[in-house]
Amino acid sequence: MRVIDQGDRDTFSNVWVVAEALSGRVQPVTHELLGAARALADARKSKVWAVVIGHGLSEDARSLFACGADTVILADDDRLSGFRDEAEAAILSRLIRAYRPEIILGAATARGRALIPRVAVLTVSGLTADCTGLAIDPENGDLLQTRPAFGGNIMATIRCPDHRPQMSTIRPHVMKAPLPQPGRGGEVIRAEVLDSDFINAKEIIQAVHGAEEEVNLSEARVIVAGGRGVGGPKGFELLRGLAHALGGAVGASRSAVDAGWISYAHQVGQTGQTVQTDVYIACGISGQIQHLVGMQSCETIIAIDTNPDTPMMQIADIAIVGDLFKVVPAIIRELEKNT
Amino acid sequence: MNIIVCIKQVPLASEAKIDPETKRIIRETASAILNPFDLYALEEGLLLKEKFGGEVIALSMGPEKAKASLREALSMGADRAVLLSDKSFGGSDTWATSYALSKAIQQLGGADLVICGKQAVDGDTAQVGPGIAAHLGWPQAAYVTKVESAGRDKIRLRRMNEEGWDICEVSVPFVMTVVKDINQPRVPTLKGSLRALDMEIPVLKPGDIGAELDKIGLFASPTRVVKAVPPEPRNTRTQVIMGSAEDCARELVAGLKARGLLAGEENHARN
Numbered sequence: 001m002r003v004i005d006q007g008d009r010d011t012f013s014n015v016w017v018v019a020e021a022l023s024g025r026v027q028p029v030t031h032e033l034l035g036a037a038r039a040l041a042d043a044r045k046s047k048v049w050a051v052v053i054g055h056g057l058s059e060d061a062r063s064l065f066a067c068g069a070d071t072v073i074l075a076d077d078d079r080l081s082g083f084r085d086e087a088e089a090a091i092l093s094r095l096i097r098a099y100r101p102e103i104i105l106g107a108a109t110a111r112g113r114a115l116i117p118r119v120a121v122l123t124v125s126g127l128t129a130d131c132t133g134l135a136i137d138p139e140n141g142d143l144l145q146t147r148p149a150f151g152g153n154i155m156a157t158i159r160c161p162d163h164r165p166q167m168s169t170i171r172p173h174v175m176k177a178p179l180p181q182p183g184r185g186g187e188v189i190r191a192e193v194l195d196s197d198f199i200n201a202k203e204i205i206q207a208v209h210g211a212e213e214e215v216n217l218s219e220a221r222v223i224v225a226g227g228r229g230v231g232g233p234k235g236f237e238l239l240r241g242l243a244h245a246l247g248g249a250v251g252a253s254r255s256a257v258d259a260g261w262i263s264y265a266h267q268v269g270q271t272g273q274t275v276q277t278d279v280y281i282a283c284g285i286s287g288q289i290q291h292l293v294g295m296q297s298c299e300t301i302i303a304i305d306t307n308p309d310t311p312m313m314q315i316a317d318i319a320i321v322g323d324l325f326k327v328v329p330a331i332i333r334e335l336e337k338n339t
Numbered sequence: 340m341n342i343i344v345c346i347k348q349v350p351l352a353s354e355a356k357i358d359p360e361t362k363r364i365i366r367e368t369a370s371a372i373l374n375p376f377d378l379y380a381l382e383e384g385l386l387l388k389e390k391f392g393g394e395v396i397a398l399s400m401g402p403e404k405a406k407a408s409l410r411e412a413l414s415m416g417a418d419r420a421v422l423l424s425d426k427s428f429g430g431s432d433t434w435a436t437s438y439a440l441s442k443a444i445q446q447l448g449g450a451d452l453v454i455c456g457k458q459a460v461d462g463d464t465a466q467v468g469p470g471i472a473a474h475l476g477w478p479q480a481a482y483v484t485k486v487e488s489a490g491r492d493k494i495r496l497r498r499m500n501e502e503g504w505d506i507c508e509v510s511v512p513f514v515m516t517v518v519k520d521i522n523q524p525r526v527p528t529l530k531g532s533l534r535a536l537d538m539e540i541p542v543l544k545p546g547d548i549g550a551e552l553d554k555i556g557l558f559a560s561p562t563r564v565v566k567a568v569p570p571e572p573r574n575t576r577t578q579v580i581m582g583s584a585e586d587c588a589r590e591l592v593a594g595l596k597a598r599g600l601l602a603g604e605e606n607h608a609r610n
Contacts, residue, residue, distance in 0.1 A: 121473035126561025330588035
């Protein structure tokens with residue numbers, strides 16, 4: 001909503017977190033968003049609200065008080081058990097008009113990145129995707145949003161001066177979840193769900209969990225990724241073993257995916273996913289720029305390759321010069337020794 | 340089935356430069372390519388057209404030179420191409436861009452389906468596809484990885500998410516954004532390329548699409564870029580480990596432990 005002057009701007013207050021719901025559960029990224037929201041609300045001397053839209057989530061919704069929510073809005077309807085973009089956007093937009101939050105944080109997930117842009121258009125507000133840093137400008141109280149663009153080659157700081165609410169999406173693991181405070185409570189507001197929210201026919205036929213556990217790249221803290229050097233599907237079995245030992249996920253370069261060795265859901269890079277894990281272990285990945293832009297923000301990069309001169313080995317924090325077919329099993333054995 | 344595919348010309352990542360005044364990407368001097376995800380959007384549009392008839396229109400907003408990307412779409416087989424180009428569109432953020440594209444889609448007589456790539460690789464926002472759907476008041480399906488079956492009125496498709504996928508059926512008209520997995524884009528034929536060279540690409544201005552001037556361009560955009568800088572460089576001091584596989588493994592695991600990066604020490608590392 002466009003604001004004309006300071007008085008208008010002051011009618012918006014509080015920081016909202018749009019809870020990330022998937023497969024009938026509120027996802028952990030929601031807690032991280034609440035951590036970020038608390039810091040912003042403290043700076044603005046306002047409150048943190050969580051908005052939970054879905055079905056059968058009331059218990060998960062109540063658990064958000066312990067993570068810092070002061071108020072929880074719950075929109076529950078059995079038609080919302082699958083992700084209905086249009087209905088969720090209509091509900092959220094109506095709540096925004098009614099309660100006028102100053103800032104809204106959503107998860108930069110498949111759902112969040114589909115839902116929040118729709119809400120930003122409907123409410124005529126500014127949205128910044130995939131923020132890695134959020135701060136309040138001490139001079140005017142605006143939200144300063146920092147995000148990578150161009151696959152991480154540029155860091156842009158963005159503000160939304162004349163529109164409210166200011167909206168951001170944030171990737172999993174970028175913000176820290178607060179320590180839970182058991183026993184903390186608050187008010188639950190039940191939001192209305194209207195038949196007219198569902199006017200645009202979309203029927204969810206079936207929801208399927210990925211067959212492999214090692215596929216959730218955005219929630220993983222450790223990714224073991226393979227490229228051309230892995231040689232084939234058998235090589236990826238080896239990487240799965242290491243990922244399993246580290247409690248991580250399996251990633252892949254474009255060439256490994258294009259060769260049919262592993263499914264696209266695992267692809268990291270410009271035409272795959274951008275990841276930001278604590279540890280990224282690149283096995284036999286030469287490190288073309290299109291791959292590097294998808295993983296160069298990872299905290300610790302480990303490369304394993306027989307060729308010490310590849311771009312990946314150059315940017316790695318730890319570069320192991322060796323045959324991955326020997327080194328990876330040795331790492332698995334070494335990890336077993338240590339547990 | 341009439342399909343509009345929205346495409347974007349993007350600068351090559353390796354040549355990205357920022358205008359110190361406007362903080363926007365300088366598009367005029369960098370080598371430009373068609374956004375990689377848009378190839379999959381075009382291919383899916385062409386496949387549906389081959390099944391149902393109708394036409395595929397490639398639509399873009401950008402400077403005059405974005406016509407080169409529209410010609411690429413024509414050479415793949417799009418029936419026609421339209422460019423939105425005018426100074427007053429300049430500096431549009433995703434809100435204003437999706438507004439302008441939605442007005443152009445209406446001006447072109449609407450469509451049964453609008454297809455976009457998942458995101459453009461310069462801005463990486465993934466916001467314009469859902470934005471167009473919102474401006475048009477249409478349903479949307481993002482991160483589409485497969486068209487399961489298509490009828491004239493309804494399309495059944497598979498959407499990716501972090502845990503797997505879901506299958507949903509959406510009534511036309513709607514907007515879908517597609518990921519790379521969905522198909523294998525065709526390579527333009529020589530005949531197609533020659534045809535594309537000769538085709539006229541109309542350029543539309545705000546007045547041609549009935550766009551309100553206070554909803555386009557930098558001024559109308561809710562978001563403003565206030566700073567754009569290269570990221571802090573990575574610590575490039577690489578620790579190189581060589582030797583037998585066992586020695587390498589021992590040193591790596593010790594190194595991971597020292598950095599507090601082993602699973603059991605997660606809490607220690609994070610807090």
